Amino acid sequence: MSKLSRRKLITTGLAAAAGASGLGVAAKLAERYGLIPPDAGGLYGAGETLTYAAQRILTRHSMAQSFAPSQISKDPFANAVDPLGEGFQRLQQGGFADWRLAVDGMVARPSSFSLAELKTFPSRTEITLIACEEGWSYIAEWSGVPLAHILNLVGALSQARYVVYRSFQPDWWDSIDMADALHPQTLVTLGMNGGDLPVPFGGPLRLRVPRQLGYKNVKYITRLTLTDSLKRFGKGLGSAAPEGGYAWYAGI
Amino acid sequence: MEIPAKFQITGQTAGEAREMPDGLPVSSGAPLSVHNEGAIGAISQVAEVVRPRHSAFVRVTHWLITLSFLALLVTGVEILISHPRFYWGETGNVNTRPLFTLPIPASRATVPTGYGYVLPDQNGWSRYLHFQSAWVAVCTGLLYVALGFFNGHFRRNLLPARSDLSPKGLATVIARHLRFRPPSEEEAWSYNVLQRLTYLLVIFVLFPLVIWTGLAMSPAVASAIPAAVTVLGGRQSARTLHFFVSGFLVLFLLVHVLMVWLAGFRSRMRAMITGRHTPRMEGA
Numbered sequence: 001m002s003k004l005s006r007r008k009l010i011t012t013g014l015a016a017a018a019g020a021s022g023l024g025v026a027a028k029l030a031e032r033y034g035l036i037p038p039d040a041g042g043l044y045g046a047g048e049t050l051t052y053a054a055q056r057i058l059t060r061h062s063m064a065q066s067f068a069p070s071q072i073s074k075d076p077f078a079n080a081v082d083p084l085g086e087g088f089q090r091l092q093q094g095g096f097a098d099w100r101l102a103v104d105g106m107v108a109r110p111s112s113f114s115l116a117e118l119k120t121f122p123s124r125t126e127i128t129l130i131a132c133e134e135g136w137s138y139i140a141e142w143s144g145v146p147l148a149h150i151l152n153l154v155g156a157l158s159q160a161r162y163v164v165y166r167s168f169q170p171d172w173w174d175s176i177d178m179a180d181a182l183h184p185q186t187l188v189t190l191g192m193n194g195g196d197l198p199v200p201f202g203g204p205l206r207l208r209v210p211r212q213l214g215y216k217n218v219k220y221i222t223r224l225t226l227t228d229s230l231k232r233f234g235k236g237l238g239s240a241a242p243e244g245g246y247a248w249y250a251g252i
Numbered sequence: 253m254e255i256p257a258k259f260q261i262t263g264q265t266a267g268e269a270r271e272m273p274d275g276l277p278v279s280s281g282a283p284l285s286v287h288n289e290g291a292i293g294a295i296s297q298v299a300e301v302v303r304p305r306h307s308a309f310v311r312v313t314h315w316l317i318t319l320s321f322l323a324l325l326v327t328g329v330e331i332l333i334s335h336p337r338f339y340w341g342e343t344g345n346v347n348t349r350p351l352f353t354l355p356i357p358a359s360r361a362t363v364p365t366g367y368g369y370v371l372p373d374q375n376g377w378s379r380y381l382h383f384q385s386a387w388v389a390v391c392t393g394l395l396y397v398a399l400g401f402f403n404g405h406f407r408r409n410l411l412p413a414r415s416d417l418s419p420k421g422l423a424t425v426i427a428r429h430l431r432f433r434p435p436s437e438e439e440a441w442s443y444n445v446l447q448r449l450t451y452l453l454v455i456f457v458l459f460p461l462v463i464w465t466g467l468a469m470s471p472a473v474a475s476a477i478p479a480a481v482t483v484l485g486g487r488q489s490a491r492t493l494h495f496f497v498s499g500f501l502v503l504f505l506l507v508h509v510l511m512v513w514l515a516g517f518r519s520r521m522r523a524m525i526t527g528r529h530t531p532r533m534e535g536a
Contacts, residue, residue: 044377047384055472062475065482067342075347080362129342129487131471133375134360135335136345137487211475245376251472252383 034161034177038230038238039248052249059251060179064210067127072193073138078200081169081219088168088220096204101188105164105225108155115204118190121145121153126185132214133250140201142208144189148182151226160226164233165207168220174239175230175248176209176216185210188221213250215241304527305441310405311524313396316388321501323385328498330378333371334359338495342486351492386466393459409443410452416445435515440529454504458497465494 030036035053039045091099096115104110124146131137163181166173180186187208190197197203202219209216230238238248336354344350346363357367359374400406415421425446443451467473468481468490484490512520523529
C-alpha cells in the first residue's frame with residue numbers, strides 16, 4: 001500500500017466515524033425535539049422522518065392560508081365513507097343531542113362534552129382549503145372550537161406529546177403532535193359554510209387540521225386521548241393510516 | 253506539461269490501454285492537442301494517465317438521480333391514477349369541470365372515468381416512496397449543482413461555446429441530428445451544443461420546476477411559504493404544472509436513452525458506469 005492510499009484510508013475512516021456519530025447526535029436531538037414520526041421504522045422511515053422533521057422545523061407556527069368568502073367552493077366534494085350504521089342513525093334522528101366528545105388520557109380533568117356545550121365555547125371561523133391525498137380539493141368556511149381551548153379546559157398535562165382522536169367509525173382513528181394540536185387553526189369543527197356541519201362532510205363533529213391532508217381530518221369524532229407515547233395505540237404506528245400503508249404525517 | 257489535478261492516475265494494463273480511441277493521444281509525454289478548450293485528453297508517461305470520460309462525481313450522481321427519478325415516475329403514475337383529472341386554480345374535484353381528463357381508469361370508485369372497473373389502490377406505498385425518492389433526488393441534485401459550480405463541471409462541460417450558439421452552428425448540429433448521423437469520435441469526449449443546452453434546461457429549469465410544483469402541493473409547505481402556491485395560480489395549478497413538467501422530464505429521458513442507443517449503447521453506458529470510453533468499433 002502506498003502512502004497515498006493509507007492516508008486516504010485513514011481520512012475515509014475518520015470521515016465515516018464522524019458521519020456515524022453525527023447521525024447519532026442528530027437522531028438524539030431529533031428525538032428530543034419531537035422530530036421522529038411514529039412510523040419512522042420500516043422501508044420508508046428515512047424519507048418520512050426527513051419530511052416530518054423538515055416540515056416541523058419550517059411550519060411549527062405557520063398559518064394555513066385563509067381565503068376570501070368569494071373563493072368558497074360552490075361544489076365541495078364530501079368523498080365516500082363506510083356505512084355509518086344504526087347507532088349513528090339513532091343519534092342523527094335525535095338531532096345529535098346525545099353525541100358526546102370524551103377527553104381523557106394525560107389531562108387533569110377527564111371530561112365529556114355535548115354538542116350544546118361545545119357550542120357555548122369560544123368559536124373560530126376559518127375559510128381554508130382541504131386537499132385529499134388523491135389530488136382533489138375544495139375550499140369551505142369551517143367553524144368550531146379551537147382544540148387548544150378544549151385542551152386548556154381539561155388541563156392537558158405538560159408531558160402530553162400527542163392527541164389521539166377517534167371516529168364513531170371504529171376502525172378510523174388518528175393522532176397529531178402538540179404543534180398541530182395547539183395550533184390556532186386546528187378546530188373541533190361543528191359548522192360549515194354558515195350551517196351545521198353536514199353528515200357527509202363529517203357532521204356533527206370533525207377535527208380540521210388544515211395544515212395536513214384530508215385523511216388527517218377525521219370525521220365523526222367521539223374521543224380525544226392525550227398521551228406521551230403512541231406505542232400503546234393500535235399497532236403503535238400513530239394512527240390507522242400507517243396500518244393501511246399510508247404515512248402518519250400528512251403535511252405533504 | 254502541467255497535469256491538471258482532475259486527471260486521474262489509473263493502473264491500466266496494456267490491454268486496457270489499447271482500448272484508447274485512435275484519435276486520442278496515448279503515446280508520448282508531450283503536450284497534446286485536445287479537443288474542446290483543452291477539456292479532454294489522455295497522456296501516457298511512465299504510468300498511463302487517463303482522464304475518465306465522466307468524473308466519478310458525475311457518474312455517481314447520474315445513477316442516483318436515475319434511480320430516484322424512475323421511482324418518482326412509477327409512484328407518480330400510481331398517485332395520478334387515483335384522480336386522473338386536472339384543474340386550474342386552487343380547487344377542483346369530481347363535482348368541478350376539469351381542465352382536462354386523462355382517458356384512463358382510476359384507482360378510486362368516486363372518479364367517473366367511463367370504465368366499468370376500478371384499479372387497485374397503491375397510493376400508500378407510492379406516496380411513501382415518492383417522497384423518499386424526492387429526498388434522494390433533491391439531496392443528490394443539490395450536491396451535484398454545488399460541486400458542478402465548484403469544480404468547473406458546468407463551465408467546462410455544459411456551458412456552450414459562444415461560437416456554437418450561432419444560428420449556423422446550431423443549424424449544423426440540428427441537421428446532423430435530423431439525419432440520424434452517428435456522432436463523430438470526438439463527440440464521445442464532449443457534449444455537442446444541443447446536448448449542452450438540453451442538459452442545462454433539465455438541470456436548471458425542469459428539475460427546479462418539478463420540485464417547486466411538487467412542494468406547492470404540500471399544505472404544510474403552503475402554510476409556511478404561501479407565495480410558492482399563489483404565484484403558480486393555486487394548488488390545482490401546481491398539480492397540473494407538476495404533471496406537465498414531469499411529462500417533459502419523461503420526454504427528455506426517452507430521447508436521452510434513444511440518443512445513447514444511436515451513439516452506441518454499450519460504449520456510452522460503459523463511459524457512464526466505469527468512466528472509461530471505448531472506441532466505436534468495440535462498442536455497440
